[in-house]
Each structure stands twice: as structure tokens, then as C-alpha cells.
Amino acid sequence: MRSPDSYWLATGPDWSRRGAALPERADVCVLGAGVMGSTLAYWLTRSGARPLVIDRNAAPAMGSSGRNAGRLIQGGHAQHALAIDAHGHDEALAIYRATLTNRDLVREVTAREGIEAALFPTAKLDLAVEEDEALELKRTAEALRADNIAAEWLDLPGARAVFGTDLPDTVLGALHRPDQDAVHSVGYVRGIAEAAARGGAxxxxxxxxTSVEPAAGGGWLVVTDAGRVLADQVVVALNVWTPRLLPELAPVITPVRGQLVQTAPVPFRIPQWGLDRGLLYGGQTPDGSLLVGGLRTTVPGRDEGIEVPDGSNTPGFAPDLAERLAEALPSVLPAATGVPVVRAWSGVMAFTPDRCPLVGAWPGAEGLWVMAAFNGHGMPYSQVMPEQLAERIRGGRGAGIPVGFDPARFL
Ligand SMILES: Cc1cc2nc3c(=O)[nH]c(=O)nc-3n(C[C@H](O)[C@H](O)[C@H](O)COP(=O)(O)OP(=O)(O)OC[C@H]3O[C@@H](n4cnc5c(N)ncnc54)[C@H](O)[C@@H]3O)c2cc1C
Structure with a gap:
């Protein structure tokens, strides 16, 4: 069942640009060409900058950005009602609104840059099987509506109607959020990277x-295996690999393995779904294949804190986890019974203790920035955080970055 590539890497556009020799100088040097680094480069070029992007892979999107489920689920890592409990209403709403701005930016950028084919609209159903989760989701539907965000609690017949195919009787109901998006992850990221390159990146x-050090005469020296670059500003967007260059973040970033299995295409379409607080989740690719992931916490110590071998894009693959995911799918989606699994792959996510990402200036180090650790939830921030960080790099306020994302909180 294991496959060397994800569905997105196997079916996405090639990257045909040949890199020039490493320049000696750059105004802004972006480390990492995942969705975050590539999109930051794009927004920097929109304001006339010509950033240098460095990635150890042969093409953008070969790290986690090309191995995910492609879902742009609005909101932060927690359901809105719980986010309000944890962060207070204003901060929770700032986080949710950032992802709504992101939705609009994703649609705008994909249309402007001719990569609409990588974007497909969908909805999200969070299915509850326990009474306490049903209460949380009902509370979330109310809290979202109070903030003028479309959401509703559906009982089982209502959830089945939106799902478009059967759901088991154990489902009590679902939080329904329409107007969500999904992307072809590699088509999306490489399309934006291409647009950045056309713009001068x-x-x-x-x-x-291998390291970032303050340079003697000001600015930052980026040391690589292909030479050194002197940059006025450096952005570290290296996901789980960020602590290799900024070791102070090692205690803050926990690598967590994620795995997905993909079925053969099915003749029906379903929205994105999550079950049991996202313990199990799924989506669908543009060709109709079903994706199912999750079950991470079911075996303590197996996936959290996992080692990622040097130079590798993913930790080792866990065959037992892939089997369990494949077995679990028909229990949520009876219509998937007997549909063969054709592919399975792994990737890695960077988790922080408060499940919020690290986006902003490195305290006390002018010109050094970090944009990493999206807690398995980077796509709904994939335009808005780079766009806002680009604004800060240009000397603006970048006020759309929630205060709770400031890396200084851990440093
Ligand atoms: C199985 C799985 C499913 C997921 N599903 C979803 C989902 O549905 N929705 C969602 O929002 N998120 C999902 N995620 C999380 C999402 O993929 C990440 O949040 C997002 O891709 C992070 O983007 P990034 O640019 O920070 O990281 P990456 O895409 O990992 O980019 C980091 C880049 O840094 C490069 N790099 C590392 N070290 C160096 C170095 N020393 N020098 C040069 N380059 C280096 C790597 O090559 C890589 O390209 C999922 C993740 C996994 C693993």
C-alpha cells in the first residue's frame, strides 16, 4: 500500500526552472519553498522585491506542503467556541477572520495567476458521535453565527443530506460550514512559486x-552547502526543520507524523469531514479518490516526537497506521466499502505547545523572521500569513497576524 509519492506529487505539475548559481547577496532570503516560503516570495515580488528562496529539494512543495490532504479548513486548530474559551473572543475571532481573509486571497491569487484548476470548492462537516462533542459543535455553530460566519448544526438526516451519501447511525449530527476550499496541493504551491519566479523571485x-548568523557589517549571513549569501533580511520557513537553524525553537516544535491513504476514484462527491474531534478525517481529490487520515494519538509515542532522518521529507512510514486508516474508512462512509486503497504516504507536521503557529520577528534580531509550525493546519493561513509578513518585512504593520502567533511568546 505504501507509495513513494503523495497523490499530489504524483499528479502535480513538474518544476522545470533550473536554479541559477547562488548569488552572493540578496535583499530578502527565504529559507524553505513549501507553501509558506513560496507564497511569501510571491507577496514580496508583488511589492517589487526580488527575494531569493532556498530549498534543499529539487522543487518547491516536496516537504509537507506536497504531502497533506489539501484542505483549507477555516478557523484555527480548535472549534470556534473552544477557541473563545481558550483565547478570549477577540483573539479567537482574529484567528477565524484571518482564515476568511485567506479564503478570499486564495481565490483572488489562483484566478490572477491562472492556477484556478488547483482550487476546488467544498464544505466541511464535523461529525459528532459523542454527546459532549455534539454540544461543543452546537455551541460552535451558535458562536460562529453570532460573529456573522455561516455555520449550522445539523441532525443526522440533515448531515446525510449534505454529505450526499450514507452516514452510520452512530453519528449524532454535524457542524456544517459551507464555502470552504480544497486545493491540489502541489498544483497550488508550484503555481504560486511559478508566479513568484515570473515576478522576479x-x-x-x-x-x-546550514546556519544563519549575524554578519559583521550588518545583515545576515546564510551559510549553505553551495556557498554563502549575505542578506538584509532572512525568513526561516522550514516547518519542522526550523530548529536545525534556530535551535532555541527545539523545545517549542514537536515533529508529529501524519499519514494518509487514498482509494480509487468513487462515483460520488462528498464534503471534507472530520470525526471524533478530527481523530479521523477525510477529503476527496479532484479525480474523486477518497483521502482518509488521522488516528495519530491512538498508539502513544508512535507519531508524536518522531524522528525525521536528516535530508528526508518525511519520517518513516507506519504500515499498521495505514491499515487502520483503510479499515476505518467504511465505518464512517459505508459507500466506500470494497473500494480499493491505491496509495498511502506519510509526512510530518510541526506542533507547538499552544497549537498556534510562529509568525513574526525574531525578538532582538532586526531582519530575522520566522514563519513555521502550523500545527497540521497551514493551508488556511497559506496566503494571509505570507501576505501579512511580507508587509511587515517592507516596514508595514502586518496587523492581520494574530498576536498569539508572535514567536516572542516562547523566546
Ligand atoms: C499527512 C498530512 C496531512 C495534512 N493535511 C493538511 C490539511 O488538509 N490542511 C492543512 O491545512 N494542513 C495539512 N497538513 C499540514 C500542512 O501540510 C503544513 O501545515 C504546511 O504544508 C506547512 O508548510 P511549510 O511551508 O511550513 O512546510 P513544508 O512544506 O514542509 O516546507 C518546508 C521546506 O523547507 C525545506 N527545508 C528543510 N530544511 C531545509 C534546509 N536546511 N535548507 C533548505 N531547505 C530546507 C524542505 O525541503 C521543505 O520544502 C498536513 C500535513 C501532513 C503531514
């Missing part, structure tokens, strides 16, 4: 950064 792929 340079992509040095196949180059590994």
Missing part, C-alpha cells in the same frame, strides 16, 4: 541551508 532548489 529566484529559487535556489537543491541547496541546503
Amino acid at each position: 529566484e529559487f535556489a532548489c537543491g541547496v541546503t541551508a
Whole structure:
């Protein structure tokens, strides 16, 4: 069942740009060409900058951004009612609103840059099987509506109607949020990277950064296996690999393995779904294949804190987890019974103790920035955080970055 590539990497566009020799100087050097680094480069070029992007892989999107489920689920990591309990209403709403701005930016950018084919609209159903989760989801539907965000609690017949195919009787109901998006992850990221390159960004792929140090005369020296670059500003967007360059973040970032299995295409379409507080989740690819992931916490110590071998894009693959995911699918989606699993792959996510990402300036180090650790939830921030960080790099306020994302909270 294990496959070397994800569905997205196997079916996405190639990256045909040949990297030039590493320049000696750059105004802004972005480390990492995942969705975050590539999109930051795009927004920097929109304001006339010509950033240098460095990635150790041969092409953008070969890290987690090309291995995910492609879902742009609005809101932060927690359901809105719980986010209000944890962060207070204003901060919870700022986080949710950032992802709504993101939705609009994703639609705008994909249309402007001719990559609409990588974007497909969907909805999200959070299915509850326990009474306490049903109460949380009902509370969330009310809290979202109070903030003028479309959401409703549906009982089982209502959930079945939106799902479009059967759901088991154990489901009590669902939180329904319409107007969500999904992307072809590799088509989306490489499309934006191409647009950044057209705008003047340079992509040095196949180059590994080994350190970032303050330069003697000001600015930052980026040391790589292909030479050194002196940059006025450096952005570290290295996901779970960020602590290799910024070791102070090692205690803050926990690598967590994620795995997905993919079925053969089915003749029906379903919305994105999550079950049991996202313990199990799924979506669908543009060709109709079903994706199912999750079950991470079911075996303590198996997936959290996992080692990622040097130079690798993913931790080792867990065959037992893939089997359990494949077995679990028909229990949520009876219509998937007997549909063969054709592919399975792993990737890695970077979790923080408060489940909020790290986006902003490195305290006390002018010109050094970090944008990492999206807690398995980077896509709903994939335009808005890079766009806002680009604004800060240009000297603006970048006020759309929630205060709770400031890396200084851990440093
Ligand atoms: C199985 C799975 C499912 C997921 N599903 C979803 C989902 O449905 N929705 C969602 O929002 N999120 C999902 N995620 C999380 C999402 O993929 C991440 O939040 C997002 O991709 C992070 O983007 P990034 O640019 O920070 O990281 P990456 O895409 O990992 O980019 C980091 C880049 O840094 C490069 N790099 C590392 N070290 C160096 C170095 N020393 N020098 C140069 N380059 C280096 C890597 O090559 C890589 O390209 C999922 C993740 C996994 C693993």
C-alpha cells in the first residue's frame, strides 16, 4: 500500500526552472519553498522585491506542503467556541477572520495567476458521535453565527443530506460550514512559486541551508552547502526543520507524523469531514479518490516526537497506521466499502505547545523572521500569513497576524 509519492506529487505539475548559481547577496532570503516560503516570495515580488528562496529539494512543495490532504479548513486548530474559551473572543475571532481573509486571497491569487484548476470548492462537516462533542459543535455553530460566519448544526438526516451519501447511525449530527476550499496541493504551491519566479523571485532548489548568523557589517549571513549569501533580511520557513537553524525553537516544535491513504476514484462527491474531534478525517481529490487520515494519538509515542532522518521529507512510514486508516474508512462512509486503497504516504507536521503557529520577528534580531509550525493546519493561513509578513518585512504593520502567533511568546 505504501507509495513513494503523495497523490499530489504524483499528479502535480513538474518544476522545470533550473536554479541559477547562488548569488552572493540578496535583499530578502527565504529559507524553505513549501507553501509558506513560496507564497511569501510571491507577496514580496508583488511589492517589487526580488527575494531569493532556498530549498534543499529539487522543487518547491516536496516537504509537507506536497504531502497533506489539501484542505483549507477555516478557523484555527480548535472549534470556534473552544477557541473563545481558550483565547478570549477577540483573539479567537482574529484567528477565524484571518482564515476568511485567506479564503478570499486564495481565490483572488489562483484566478490572477491562472492556477484556478488547483482550487476546488467544498464544505466541511464535523461529525459528532459523542454527546459532549455534539454540544461543543452546537455551541460552535451558535458562536460562529453570532460573529456573522455561516455555520449550522445539523441532525443526522440533515448531515446525510449534505454529505450526499450514507452516514452510520452512530453519528449524532454535524457542524456544517459551507464555502470552504480544497486545493491540489502541489498544483497550488508550484503555481504560486511559478508566479513568484515570473515576478522576479529566484529559487535556489537543491541547496541546503546550514546556519544563519549575524554578519559583521550588518545583515545576515546564510551559510549553505553551495556557498554563502549575505542578506538584509532572512525568513526561516522550514516547518519542522526550523530548529536545525534556530535551535532555541527545539523545545517549542514537536515533529508529529501524519499519514494518509487514498482509494480509487468513487462515483460520488462528498464534503471534507472530520470525526471524533478530527481523530479521523477525510477529503476527496479532484479525480474523486477518497483521502482518509488521522488516528495519530491512538498508539502513544508512535507519531508524536518522531524522528525525521536528516535530508528526508518525511519520517518513516507506519504500515499498521495505514491499515487502520483503510479499515476505518467504511465505518464512517459505508459507500466506500470494497473500494480499493491505491496509495498511502506519510509526512510530518510541526506542533507547538499552544497549537498556534510562529509568525513574526525574531525578538532582538532586526531582519530575522520566522514563519513555521502550523500545527497540521497551514493551508488556511497559506496566503494571509505570507501576505501579512511580507508587509511587515517592507516596514508595514502586518496587523492581520494574530498576536498569539508572535514567536516572542516562547523566546
Ligand atoms: C499527512 C498530512 C496531512 C495534512 N493535511 C493538511 C490539511 O488538509 N490542511 C492543512 O491545512 N494542513 C495539512 N497538513 C499540514 C500542512 O501540510 C503544513 O501545515 C504546511 O504544508 C506547512 O508548510 P511549510 O511551508 O511550513 O512546510 P513544508 O512544506 O514542509 O516546507 C518546508 C521546506 O523547507 C525545506 N527545508 C528543510 N530544511 C531545509 C534546509 N536546511 N535548507 C533548505 N531547505 C530546507 C524542505 O525541503 C521543505 O520544502 C498536513 C500535513 C501532513 C503531514
